[in-house]
Amino acid sequence: MAAIPLLGSYKMGKFDLSHRIVLAPLTRSRSYGNVPQPHAAVYYSQRATDGGLLITEATGVSDTAQGYPDTPGVWTREQVEAWKPIVDAVHAKGGVFFCQLWHVGRVSNTGYQPNGQDPISSTDKQVPTQVLHDGSIEEYSRPRRLRTEEIPRIVEDFRLAARNAIEAGFDGVEIHGANGYLIEQFMKDSANDRTDEYGGSLENRCRFALEVVEAVVGEIGADRVGMRLSPFLDYMDCWDSDPEALALYMVQALNKHGILYCHMIEPRMAVVNGRYHIPHRLLPMRKAFKGTFIVAGGYDRDEGNKVVDEGYTDLVAFGRLFLANPDLPKRFELNAAVNKYDRTTFYTSDPVVGYTDYPFMENSV
Numbered sequence: 001m002a003a004i005p006l007l008g009s010y011k012m013g014k015f016d017l018s019h020r021i022v023l024a025p026l027t028r029s030r031s032y033g034n035v036p037q038p039h040a041a042v043y044y045s046q047r048a049t050d051g052g053l054l055i056t057e058a059t060g061v062s063d064t065a066q067g068y069p070d071t072p073g074v075w076t077r078e079q080v081e082a083w084k085p086i087v088d089a090v091h092a093k094g095g096v097f098f099c100q101l102w103h104v105g106r107v108s109n110t111g112y113q114p115n116g117q118d119p120i121s122s123t124d125k126q127v128p129t130q131v132l133h134d135g136s137i138e139e140y141s142r143p144r145r146l147r148t149e150e151i152p153r154i155v156e157d158f159r160l161a162a163r164n165a166i167e168a169g170f171d172g173v174e175i176h177g178a179n180g181y182l183i184e185q186f187m188k189d190s191a192n193d194r195t196d197e198y199g200g201s202l203e204n205r206c207r208f209a210l211e212v213v214e215a216v217v218g219e220i221g222a223d224r225v226g227m228r229l230s231p232f233l234d235y236m237d238c239w240d241s242d243p244e245a246l247a248l249y250m251v252q253a254l255n256k257h258g259i260l261y262c263h264m265i266e267p268r269m270a271v272v273n274g275r276y277h278i279p280h281r282l283l284p285m286r287k288a289f290k291g292t293f294i295v296a297g298g299y300d301r302d303e304g305n306k307v308v309d310e311g312y313t314d315l316v317a318f319g320r321l322f323l324a325n326p327d328l329p330k331r332f333e334l335n336a337a338v339n340k341y342d343r344t345t346f347y348t349s350d351p352v353v354g355y356t357d358y359p360f361m362e363n364s365v
């Protein structure tokens with residue numbers, strides 16, 4: 001018997017996980033020129049454990065996929081070669097490592113796009129100006145609505161990126177269908193105003209997402225494919241009028257493809273009696289999905305233990321806590337205090353500060 005539910009072993013397809021604590025995908029903006037750097041090997045291997053699942057930061061599938069400074073890609077030979085030692089460093093510690101495949105769609109501006117062209121999307125509706133966590137203001141360009149006949153090319157980019165990720169040594173990929181990026185821009189009715197077969201009905205809005213799934217599964221096998229979804233969020237002006245119907249439709253379609261896992265983000269936390277509470281709205285999807293279920297969004301040790309114990313999920317992904325605590329599984333095991341995260345260095349470009357210098361437990365007393 002494991003000491004706590006989060007430390008129980010779990011068999012995810014062919015992967016023998018030794019615990020339930022997953023590193024959530026975390027953009028860190030330290031991949032200069034979209035090429036992963038040697039310091040990422042330090043960062044990820046610090047967070048790797050024997051039999052622990054790590055998911056990379058969102059990783060671009062093509063030269064139109066970026067919308068943030070210095071995020072990594074996996075579409076060029078140079079990027080694939082650069083990932084190899086990073087993946088090796090995680091494997092050397094026994095970690096299981098998935099690459100999150102990403103296209104930002106309209107969450108971009110002409111400055112990030114090849115030849116200064118307009119970002120592409122499901123729509124030509126622009127994302128309103130956003131005030132980011134650090135108070136900075138981000139402006140997005142008006143996107144260009146993809147023509148129907150252009151969509152297979154984007155699907156193909158995901159397929160090739162999945163192949164590249166496997167070539168780089170990753171154990172699998174996570175298709176980023178969350179947080180208001182391209183795949184969600186197609187899925188959600190606030191951002192999809194198309195009149196072709198990719199717009200309108202739920203089936204049509206999910207068509208692009210499922211074509212990506214089918215292509216990636218065909219390329220690398222369903223047993224190496226996960227998908228991240230955030231049906232209840234409205235991040236980047238992307239929301240749906242019936243999020244539960246959308247999520248259930250997707251989960252049932254993912255079952256048909258037999259993918260390894262579904263990684264779902266909770267609705268935004270609500271304040272109840274002065275305390276943040278996780279809404280726990282994912283149970284219908286957890287029940288409907290046949291593969292491994294991963295939840296994320298506001299979890300800590302107690303909440304994580306509770307949901308694993310109750311069978312509400314198989315695995316729990318931790319974002320900010322894992323960012324700030326490279327030895328998070330160990331701390332959870334010992335019920336030790338955790339380092340606080342420093343929001344001001346989430347996306348700064350220093351290869352050490354706020355990245356690989358969060359103290360391990362032995363050094364932090």
Ligand SMILES: Cc1cc2nc3c(=O)[nH]c(=O)nc-3n(C[C@H](O)[C@H](O)[C@H](O)COP(=O)(O)O)c2cc1C
Nearest residue numbers: 024025026027057058296297298299318319320346
């Ligand atoms: C610095 C930072 C970067 C993030 N980058 C990504 C990303 O690249 N891909 C993604 O799907 N989610 C990303 N997220 C969302 C996290 O994966 C996670 O869902 C969110 O932080 C909520 O979990 P938490 O409460 O455990 O931090 C990011 C969050 C943070 C704080």
